[in-house]
């Protein structure tokens with residue numbers, strides 16, 4: 001079990017006196033109070049890096065905090081530990097004979113799951129376990145009519161990458177509020193391919209990580225495919241067999257791992273009826289790796305396609321199907337491309353790793369993973385300007401919460417107006 005300190009809860013008799021110490025004397029910042037009516041408690045949170053102190057004030061004489069204060073006086077009330085899998089944590093404690101207050105996890109604030117461990121098991125301290133809310137609700141596939149075609153936002157689950165690498169030269173002090181890292185410094189990311197459903201057929205842009213990753217890598221990348229692309233396609237009445245064309249933005253595993261699958265021990269195309277349309281120079285780079293990009297290009301993701309004879313190559317930027325155009329950006333990889341879906345005067349843009357999450361809409365927030373960051377920066381500066389002026393609907397492939405939205409600017413500040 002991996003656990004990190006979420007917060008320390010301190011029961012206070014007199015809030016003003018407590019604030020005189022924690023806020024005024026120590027100089028800590030206090031957030032607006034959160035009231036939990038059912039528990040008869042008001043919590044004043046003082047954030048401290050990735051954890052916090054909570055000053056707990058009773059709002060009712062019969063509340064658990066009031067009873068604690070009457071019995072023990074002011075002082076340490078509980079510590080809360082954040083765990084990834086609360087059911088497994090409770091099971092492990094039960095197996096060790098630890099006395100639990102809650103046999104099962106129950107819903108806590110903000111969509112989290114919580115459970116209390118009895119103080120007798122923890123040497124006199126009440127311990128709360130907390131599994132933070134997963135943005136599972138944000139992974140619901142959605143269909144959107146876009147002129148002559150339909151756009152279907154799907155997903156292949158969640159994963160995590162090092163926060164520092166995701167934000168390049170931006171210091172953690174700036175990015176951690178946008179993307180809180182876990183105890184291994186990973187930030188939560190989604191994989192969101194996009195299906196273009198049109199009269200000429202169905203095209204999928206990128207296809208997630210797929211199911212071939214070995215356990216060690218699954219652990220490193222916190223790969224969570226409990227709900228994955230097959231589920232997402234089924235939710236919108238589709239299946240892998242319904243896809244005619246697979247169009248990768250580049251061949252990294254988190255974008256193209258889902259292109260192949262293992263059946264009876266052999267690697268085969270995942271989309272059995274589909275052709276795979278790949279930029280020739282990207283294929284060349286993926287098959288001629290160097291020390292900097294070798295971990296991202298996994299031969300099992302693309303070589304079996306060539307053996308099956310299902311790959312079509314192209315050289316230049318072009319319209320690949322009516323309303324669907326690819327544009328090379330370079331930057332992330334030498335041949336990384338974005339996909340524009342243009343219909344009836346409107347443009348939707350699948351920007352892949354040019355702007356992986358909504359946090360990356362700032363020009364200089366460029367990934368450390370990028371092979372040519374200055375190329376990313378130059379393309380991004382030009383493109384975002386164009387996207388704001390042209391009201392492009394942007395699909396954020398890796399954002400855990402927002403599938404698509406409009407980039408807008410007000411008083412010199414950029415923000416995303418989320419649509420999906």
Ligand SMILES: [Zn+2]
Nearest residue numbers: 252254255353
């Ligand atoms: Zn990526």
